[in-house]
Amino acid sequence: MQVSHSPRAMSVSFDEPNLIASAGLAPIMDLARTAGLRELADSWLSVPTDKGANAGLKIAALVAGMAAGADSIDDMAVLRHGGMKRLFSSCYAPSTLGSFLRAFTFGHVRQLDAVASRFLGNLAKQAPLLRGPGAEGFVFVDIDDTIIEVHGYQKQGSGYGYSGVRGLNALLAIASTKDTAPVILAQRLRKGAANSARGATRLVADSLATLGRVHAGSPVLCRFDSAYYGHAPVSAALAGGAEVSVTVRMNPAVKRAIAGIEETQWRTIDYTDAVFDETTDTWISKAEVAETPFTAFSSRKKNEHVCGRMVL
Known part of the structure; x- marks a missing residue:
């Protein structure tokens, strides 16, 4: 006979008929x-x-x-x-x-x-989600994905992606300014093993269209990491009237551009917080930066080239 039993599951209900548990x-x-x-x-x-x-x-x-x-x-x-x-x-x-x-x-x-x-x-008509009238500066639109961990093999669409965690992959477009909290403009739930850039082109176009409803008139800067460095996402952002900041992948064209930077063009900057380098066992508090003109996607047709500047 087992005297003490541990319940496998427990639920709690709020049964006061004149009150609600979630006041807000x-x-x-x-x-x-x-x-x-x-x-x-x-x-x-x-x-x-x-x-x-x-x-x-x-x-x-x-x-x-x-x-x-x-x-x-x-x-x-x-x-x-x-x-x-x-x-x-x-x-x-x-x-x-x-x-x-x-x-x-x-x-x-x-x-x-x-x-x-x-x-x-x-909602934006009820309250300024991104900024009040007369505010200046860019509205930033960040495109990135995240892994939502799940448990169980029967979860539809779950899989192992780049993080090595079994889950689903969510692609997000988030708008923000230097003065306001982030606002989710668009989202897409994908299979866990989905490539980061899958569906990004459509999401960029959708998010910029939504931003036009939420807050029109301010300059927009779309920011991508190297997973979204491709002609389709970048051109979608430019077609939507935004400027683009994207991390480029190291390829022969990028290496040639870096090699062409003269020593006098590099400038020293100081970090606000030093970084410890385990390889050299030292603290790093300075770095050198430079910029140079760069034409992205130069292997495509000439009218599909994107000219800008590369900051290193």
């Missing part, structure tokens, strides 16, 4: 209502069969659940705790929301992208 949820969802989240989802989403009915209400419920801390379908039960039923006109069961999401195809994901882009534009 009401103003968040009121802001979502003012920005037209439900109406946008009803207009743009076309999920078939009864699973796609009332798309606006279901999208609003999913947003509310995530704002309240839900990170799985089962966690959406948080919307049925306490006084939530008095706060929301429709409290869907987690299984209903799960069936709704499982009916999505990639086309519906693109429809949801359209909802998110327009919703962000409406």
